[in-house]
Amino acid sequence: MSDPFGQISQFLLDLLTGWGLEAGLAAFLLKLLGAAAMGMLALFSTFLFIWGERKLLARIQIRLGPNRAGPFGIFQTVADFAKLVTKELIVPSGADHFVFLLAPILVVMSAVAVWAVVPFAPRFIGTDINVAVLYIVAIGSIGILGIMLAGWSSNNKFALLGAFRAAAQLVSYEVPMVLTLLIPTMLAGSMGTVSIVEAQRQMPFLILAPIPALLFFISSLAENGRAPFDLLEAESEIATGFNVEYGGLMFGMFFVAEFLHAFTIGALTTTLFLGGWLGPGVDRYPILGVVYFFGKSLLVWFTIIWVRMSLPRIRIDQMLAFNWKLLTPLALAAVIVFAVADKLAPGGVLGRTLVLLAGNALLAVGTLAGLWVHARASRRAATPPVGSTPPMRVSPS
Amino acid sequence: MIPLTWYLLLAAGLFCVGLYGVLARRNAVAILMGIELMLNAVNLNLVAFWRYITPTVIAGQVFAVIVFAVAASEAAVGLALIISIYRRRSTVVADEINMLKW
């Protein structure tokens, strides 16, 4: 059982060539089969993630969550999707028919296609391209395209407003995400996810680079449209935003894409910062890699839900200011500090860890100092000097 | 194997289609889309020549990367100009933006 997936693929290849197909065509068919299996795995496991998220949200809010449809409400998501599938697909009049139907497909495609480069276990990965990190960025931007097209093609002012806000948020938070993705690339010396996981054998990058990990986590939350950044579908403000005209299975696809993306953030954070499938005993029993990988990803996923239930939604101007005034300069400073520190660090594991942690501490102290100065300056500007009338405020700062 | 001339013909065709778009369309954003097609054709040409004639020298890919950067900045500035013109003149039809014409 040292290489189960290699053995399965070899068996299938022999089966297909035994039926008379030539080797190239058989290999191509096997790749298609593998891709379909990966996509199905991602989509069907979304059922469990949605159920788990609803249960966790409920427990944090001191209520029960779904508990009728099956033991502990496990089949609740199946029931929801059965309802969504049987609903009529309504395309609003005046809407751009083709674009309206294309948008949910693009969003789901972007959520599922990332799973092609995520390593579950040694030698168990969809495809080991050596530019996997850049591929993840590229696929993320296709999701943004889908959301904008959804909002625009609905022929609805609220949907268009939601699409503009979504585009502003998603495009803005791509910048710190891409910058922080440079840091595991620098530390591992490669953009391939397998190389990044292998480079964490001695020390996971979370310990070497906690601040970039936090930055990546925050900007991924904003990319997903999760609370506290969920003004993309703020029901109280813009009536669910870009997907207000979508019903039935098309809404189901947006739903699936959002919840799958949450777990994908967990998988990516695990791969890039927590060591992926690494753990005790994984070289002798590769199947343990899958267990470690899913355990770590579920931990990050739980943190995402925890954050969702704990923080209120932020306003759009606060969100944009947070990105451009705090996250992006911090991400740029982190890239510079890490590039310098990684070159100056001595060879051994302990020396490198200490130097990089010192770099992180420098970043943290610098950020906190900057925030303190900014807060003090805005406090001073807000309180009027003694004996004069306060300045007339025309717009909130 | 795919001969080099196939790539070059495809790039030439894409370039000429983009050229038609630039010269014949009325809407300024559509003209910009034609320009993007032309830049893509140029990139395709560069990478095809790199792969077939000089695969050991990385200059072809470097050139293509620089073209990416130039195309991105040109698209950004062009679209900013179009939006600004739209704000003032309420039109993006290239024929109607003719204040500097004698």
Add this chain to the structure above:
Amino acid sequence: MTAMQIVFLVIGAATLLGGVMVVVSRNLIHAALWLILSLAGVAALFVLLEAGLLAVVQVAVYIGAIAILIIFAVMLTRRVMADSGPAANPNWWAAALAALMIFAGLVVVFMQLPALGAAQAAPLAGDPEVLVEDLGRALVDVDRYVVPFEVASVLLLAALIGAVVVARPPEAPLPEEEGR
């Protein structure tokens, strides 16, 4: 007709079809979507040419940034949803003639150069990892391409600042402190 040639023909046809539909569509959002198809076709051709990094950069930069920017500009510059007026100039026939003549000229040039016709078999290249590393080193090597690289970064900075300044709303902000 090998499998690779069939793949190339399919992708090439999709790219050209997308290009033609871009310059012919009346609805600008549809034109932008056809442009995305063309750009994706070019990315697939980069993969066929074994320039994997450029393919992913093409998707990330062109489809993920420039196409979104174009769609944004289309959404912001339309008063009504429907297009008004014809899609092409009164001189569209001259443009088509010019494009056809340039294409014919290029085809004649290709058919006459013997070196290109002989490059049928693909010469060997290096390992993909080594290629990406070589590209990275070439961009910062003092003896090679660091000057174009730096000039391109200055160009991007100038374009960023210029675009922000040009696209600013016409009303001047009120003379008050900026919330420091």
